[in-house]
Each structure stands twice: as C-alpha cells, then as structure tokens.
Amino acid sequence: MKKSMMLFIIAALAMFTAAGCTKGYQAQKTAGDLTVTLSAGSYPLIIGDNAMTIKITDASGKAVSDAKVGVRYYMSAMPGMAPMEYNVEAAPQGGGYGFTATIAMEGGWRVDVNVVRGDKPSPTMTFNVDAR
Numbered sequence: 001m002k003k004s005m006m007l008f009i010i011a012a013l014a015m016f017t018a019a020g021c022t023k024g025y026q027a028q029k030t031a032g033d034l035t036v037t038l039s040a041g042s043y044p045l046i047i048g049d050n051a052m053t054i055k056i057t058d059a060s061g062k063a064v065s066d067a068k069v070g071v072r073y074y075m076s077a078m079p080g081m082a083p084m085e086y087n088v089e090a091a092p093q094g095g096g097y098g099f100t101a102t103i104a105m106e107g108g109w110r111v112d113v114n115v116v117r118g119d120k121p122s123p124t125m126t127f128n129v130d131a132r
C-alpha cells in the first residue's frame with residue numbers, strides 16, 4: 001500500500017513536471033481597434049529557434065489576415081553584452097502569421113509586433129518573454 005502510494009505520487013509529480021515544461025505561451029495586447037495575440041508552443045523559449053504565431057483581430061473580433069506584420073525581438077544592453085536585436089517579417093499562416101524567433105541568450109526578451117494595414121494607423125505592441 002505504502003509503496004503503491006509512493007509510486008502514484010512519483011508518477012503524478014512526473015506528469016506535472018512534464019506538463020510544466022511543455023506549457024505554451026500566450027499573451028494578448030490591444031491598441032486602437034486591433035488585438036494581437038502572441039503565442040509559442042512551448043515556454044519558456046529556448047536558446048535556438050522558437051516557432052511563434054501571431055493572431056490579429058479587429059474591433060468586431062474578425063481575423064485580420066491581410067496585414068504586413070513586422071516583428072522586432074531584442075534584449076536591451078546588459079553588462080558585458082552588446083544589445084541584441086533581430087527584425088523579421090511574420091509570414092501568413094493559418095489565418096494568422098508565423099515567424100521564428102532565434103534566441104541567442106537566456107533571460108528576458110522583448111517582442112515588438114508592428115501591424116501595417118494600408119493607410120490605417122500602425123500600432124506596435126510589446127510583449128515580454130523569457131528564454132532559458
């Protein structure tokens with residue numbers, strides 16, 4: 001009885017830990033009439049390539065799929081490290097947009113998402129993410 005209880009606890013802990021490691025990231029920011037949702041399949045981000053997705057909706061909740069979406073991800077200067085900054089354009093993907101964030105260092109990163117649609121205002125939304 002005691003042994004099986006112990007095994008059960010170990011199994012439960014293992015499942016909990018595994019779930020914690022594969023839990024994704026999702027955050028939402030709104031500017032003007034646009035809402036941007038940034039997601040990653042697993043979180044924290046890893047050193048290396050991270051597939052990320054962006055979903056944009058307008059005030060009525062309709063997906064905006066015809067925007068030009070610029071992404072700037074960066075780490076501000078820290079002691080002993082020059083600022084790191086990368087610019088990519090997110091590509092259309094499944095009604096939203098996708099890009100790869102190639103992370104070079106662990107710590108806190110910022111992701112700026114800039115949305116350009118014709119002659120409408122082009123808001124930039126900033127997200128804070130962690131890499132390990």
Ligand SMILES: [Cu+2]
Pocket residue numbers: 075078081105107
């Ligand atoms: Cu750094």
